[in-house]
Amino acid sequence: MNTDISxxxxxxxxxxxxxxxxxxxxxxxxxYIGGRHITAVGTLGDGxxxxxxxxxxxxxxxxxxxxSALGSVQGSSGIRILRSSLKVVAKGKVADTFGGSSENTNLxxxxxxxxxxxxxxxxxxxTRASDENVKLIQSRYRAEINGKSVQRTIKK
Numbered sequence: 001m002n003t004d005i006s007x008x009x010x011x012x013x014x015x016x017x018x019x020x021x022x023x024x025x026x027x028x029x030x031x032y033i034g035g036r037h038i039t040a041v042g043t044l045g046d047g048x049x050x051x052x053x054x055x056x057x058x059x060x061x062x063x064x065x066x067x068s069a070l071g072s073v074q075g076s077s078g079i080r081i082l083r084s085s086l087k088v089v090a091k092g093k094v095a096d097t098f099g100g101s102s103e104n105t106n107l108x109x110x111x112x113x114x115x116x117x118x119x120x121x122x123x124x125x126x127t128r129a130s131d132e133n134v135k136l137i138q139s140r141y142r143a144e145i146n147g148k149s150v151q152r153t154i155k156k
Contacts, residue, residue, distance in 0.1 A: 017045030038064035046074040073100035095120035098127035105129035116143040
């Protein structure tokens with residue numbers, strides 16, 4: 001699926017304000033999305049996001065003042081990525097990749113290829129989740145935030 005979306009407040013796949021569950025399996029998603037307050041996959045409001053991606057290829061290109069690639073911009077986020085490829089290019093003031101402004105984010109990535117390129121002066125990390133809530137297993141993980149590489153421990 002290819003999407004090209006431009007709006008003030010918007011969501012590519014998910015909900016503007018409510019709790020959302022997104023399941024992608026054997027999918028291909030290319031999402032070009034821009035605006036002021038944006039989430040590519042998840043929810044823009046304070047509802048919880050539960051996102052499961054398996055055996056998929058996801059390319060997200062985001063341009064917004066405030067954005068989240070995957071998850072809830074204001075609420076809790078549970079994100080699980082298995083045997084998938086995720087590429088995120090995001091520009092703006094704040095560009096969160098996994099989850100949003102809440103530290104209540106759980107991230108599990110297994111056997112996947114993750115490539116993040118973020119150019120947003122108020123963004124300092126790939127997620128606001130605590131390190132104990134980030135699990136990377138047998139994956140390749142490359143993240144560059146404002147020209148600096150982000151290092152993550154990957155378990156075998």
